[in-house]
Amino acid sequence: MAWWDAHFAGGQRGRVPVERLKFDDTNPRYTPDKRPKSGADAAVIEYLDRTADLGELIESIASSGYIDIEPLIVVGRGDDLVVLEGNRRLGALKVLLSPELAAEANVSVPELRPEVRATLAEVTAFKVENEQDARELIGFKHINGPQGWDAYAKALYATRWLDEQENRGEDALSLTDIAARMGDKHDTLYRIVSAAYVLQQAERLDLFRVEDRATRNFSFSHLYTALTYTEYREFLGLPRADRSANPPRNPVGEEHLQNLRILLRWLFGSKSEGIAPAVKTQNPDLAALKKVLGHPAARRVMLERSELAPALEMTIGGSERFDKALVDAHAALKIAAGELSNARPDKALLELAGDILRRAQLIELNLRSVPPPRQRSAEPPQAGPSESE
Structure with a gap:
């Protein structure tokens, strides 16, 4: 008989002392780029304070007391009663009850009135028999509900849920089923789960590790x-996405694994290899790389140099480059003209201005001498002699 059975006598809902509850060390919030330094309570609370606005919840509870409306969801693991849903609330309650723990976690807590402290010692919990029983409730709340996780946490949670279904035969839920239960009507789950499987394949094959990214955030x-773009999928040898089926767990074929390694370094860099990501920001760099991958010559330059700017130049035609250069020069000269009051007479600057004038005159002369594009005649062409003539 487990120690908690007395608290749940006659049902799955009961009142449990806060001090006996444990944090979930498999919390979906914990992704490779965001996780506590250890499993100790102080480390978990410090993490929650840093990533989940714990301080705001602490202040609310300290002001009004703990409003015990929504039960924590718990499950038994060995001798521990683990909180699957409500770890943020558990963190706030633990530091409010223990100033020593709050100090260890570097969390500031206010003084509590006696009537507030009286609401904290025990909380209502709902005990599930296994973690699968809690999947749907937790998923709805955090995947498409009011307290959403970030996209990576959502993807890992959904892949874990989908993987659990693999051996359930006819009773197995598909990703479409899971998405419907989560209220996802925009194919969001399919896109993030597909990407998670690509990433997991790269990590299994040691082509990339999230922890080795070059930037602080993932x-x-x-x-x-x-x-979602054809150019990237073709680079990895991926067919058009089939949303009527579950995404494959090893989507990239062996012949494209090197391209997968390269692409992940372009997107995220590599700290161990001293490689900065080519994609600095999603807009406009992701679209620029898409354009490069769709242009054979530009793609070759990108593969050789891993530099986005020179590769992108290859996608621009000669006429486009001229137009862009002239427009940029005009914009720069407008700025310079507006700053004339701050100009200082300088021989080098006078020579530079003269050179600009000569180049501008040369451009104007050439543009005036180039005939305008021929207009297509509105009259039909004259028919040539027929073969019989």
Whole structure:
């Protein structure tokens, strides 16, 4: 008999002392780029304070007391009663009850009135028999509900749920079923799960590790957005997405694995190899790389140099380059003209201005001498002699 059975006598809902509840060390919030330094309570609370606005919840509870409306969802793991849903609330309650723990976690807590403290010692919890029983409720709340996780946490949670279904035969839920239960009507789950499987394949094959990214934050949206474009999918040898079936768990074929390694470095860089990501921001860099991948010569330059700017130049035609250069020069000269009151007479600047004038005159002369594009005649062409003539 488990120690908690007495608290749930006669049902799945009961009142449990806060001090006996444990944080979930498999919390979907914990992604490779965002997780506590350890499993200790202080480390978890410090993490929640940094990533989940714990301070705001602490202030609310300290002001009004704990409003015990929504039960924590718990499950038994060995001798522990683990909170599957409500870890943020649990963190706030633990530091309010223990100033020592709050200090260890570097969390500021206010003084509590006696009537407030009386609401904290025990909370209502709903105990599930296994974690699968809680999937749907937790998923709805955090995937498409009022307290959404970031896209990477959502993707990992959905892939874990989908993987659990693999051996359930006819009773298995498809990703379409899961998305319907989550209220996802925009194919969001399909896109992020597909990208998560691509990433997991790369990690299994040691082609990339999220922990080795070059930037502080992991911009998972770069990957799942990229995989919606034909140019990126063709680079990885991926067919058109089939949303009527579950996404494959090893989507990239062996012949394209090197391209997968390269693409992930373009998107996220590599700290261990000293490689900065080519995609600095999703807009406009992701669209620029898409354009490069769709242009054979530009793609070759990108593969050789891993530099986006020179590769992108290859996608621009000669006429476009001229137009852009002239427009940019005009914009720069307008700025310079507006700053004339701050100009200082300088021989080098006078020579530069004279050179600009000569080049501008040369451009104007050439533009005036180039005939305008021939207009297509409105009259039909004269018919040539027929073969019989």
